[in-house]
Amino acid sequence: MQSLLSNLKININEKIYLKDPESSALGKRIVENSILLIDELGFDAFTFKKLGAKIGSNESSIYRYFESKHNVLIYLTSWYWTWLEYQLVFTTNSIENPIQKIEKAIVILTRNTVIDSDFSHINEVLLKQIVINEYSKSYLTKEVDEENKDGYFKVYKRLVTRLHDMILAVDANYTYAFSLASTVIDGALHQHFLKDHFTTISDLKPEESPTNYFKDLVFKSLNISTHE
Amino acid sequence: MQSLLSNLKININEKIYLKDPESSALGKRIVENSILLIDELGFDAFTFKKLGAKIGSNESSIYRYFESKHNVLIYLTSWYWTWLEYQLVFTTNSIENPIQKIEKAIVILTRNTVIDSDFSHINEVLLKQIVINEYSKSYLTKEVDEENKDGYFKVYKRLVTRLHDMILAVDANYTYAFSLASTVIDGALHQHFLKDHFTTISDLKPEESPTNYFKDLVFKSLNISTHE
DNA sequence: TCATTTATGATAGTATTACTATTATATTTG
DNA sequence: CAAATATAATAGTAATACTATCATAAATGA
Secondary structure, three states: HHHHHOOOOOOHHHHHHHOOOOHHHHHHHHHHHHHHHHHHHOOOOOHHHHHHHHHHOHHHHHHHOOOHHHHHHHHHHHHHHHHHHHHHHHHHHOOOHHHHHHHHHHHHHHHHOOOOOOOOOOOHHHHHHEEEEEHHHHHOOOOOHHHHHHHOOOHHHHHHHHHHHHHHHHHOOOOOOOHHHHHHHHHHHHHHHHHOHHHHHHHOOOOOHHHHHHHHHHHHHOOOOOOO | HHHHHHOOOOOOOOOHHHOOOOHHHHHHHHHHHHHHHHHOOOOOOOOHHHHHHHOOOOHHHHOOOOOOOHHHHHHHHHHHHHHHHHHHHHHHHOOHHHHHHHHHHHHHHHHHOOOOOOOOOOHHHHHHHHHHHHHHHHHOOOOOOHHHOOOOOOOHHHHHHHHHHHHHOOOOOOOHHHHHHHHHHHHHHHHHHHHHHHHHOOOOOOOOOOOOHHHHHHHHHOOOOOOO
16 A cells, blocks of 8 residues: 555545645645644634634635635545545455455445555544544535536545445345445444444444444345354 | 324423423424525524524524524424434334334334424424434534533434344344444435435435335344345 | 513624635745 | 746625623513
């Protein structure tokens, strides 16, 4: 992973930003510190003014990169899904056996996030927290359909589709491949949230990931006998 | 259902409101029109000023019932979960067979919502839309833990626990009863959203509910053979 | 019935937000 | 080194999410 990705740039849909934040030092500081500040304050209390103060820059300068804080959230979550997709594809690509492949995929998609030194200005652990706590706010808006047309959610949908394809590779007759795929990807985020905040309705221990639950769910849904 | 509930009042945690909206005509108009207006504008663009204009009342009067629009959302979603819980309990209570019981439960929890004439000022169909589009915003906040302590999410958690208990009644050795229960309840909301907005990653037809998917998911997870 | 409590309405005010617009000053590049 | 480009500084705006105060209307109870 390290060496493969170290020369890559995560490409984000150009409609999401006004000026590519990867193209300048200020842009990178905006992204880097957006992650820190959204994690600290929550997306609702996050403002460009506060971000400007944090990076010693001016509010108006940030507006030249992103037209709104909503688009910063779209940018960050797109970055996350793209990064996850890379991990998924690189890790499972060489696996021939469709059962082993989907098993590995579930691990990637549901595990606790680890630091990735390839992108120095992105703190992946905090970014994952942001995805857990804020992602649904990016699409639960009156503008979803319009933004969907502009490709704001393309990476996320492509990720769901990849898992969908792996499901069908195991069982071409399974009727609910998309539903099951999105259940794993979105459900994993939700289970992480429940573990941290609604502990009385979570089966997970503090450091535990929902991986085994989702493996069990998918394997049984596809009639794969568990081997262990 | 009709006759049973027609004399009942849905009780909501007193900490959620300042003055019980069920205790006055104005209160009921606030609730009734909050549903209409949040559905129309989305929660983000919904304000007490606009609501006041809609009901021909004053912003300041609304503030005597709810301390914030956030609390209106908590109130409405609590109402919805309580109403769903009643339906769940009344409908499944008499069923002895745990498999038939959980099957019925899944239907109640995942079906498309029908009008309920028992609560004249509440439009349950629009309320369900609000739950789909806005519920997660009610807990994805920096104040969750505090509000959770104040019981803001009690009904939702109790509903998950009821399904959890039904799962264990079928298979006491199933390890992920809470995770599966919340997957059904929250997943159903999410699948409704995907059907309406991200159609390319949904298996559902426009009028179809995700009921069959969730039946299949739960039955296979609990090793219940499908009969049909 | 009338005094009192209680509910509602009207108005004003505040700090903050989410921007837009303009102008000035650095910094980069050809 | 001039011109283009990026960033900073400042000001301004309409709207939001309230709080506070005072006035008036409606309900209640003695």
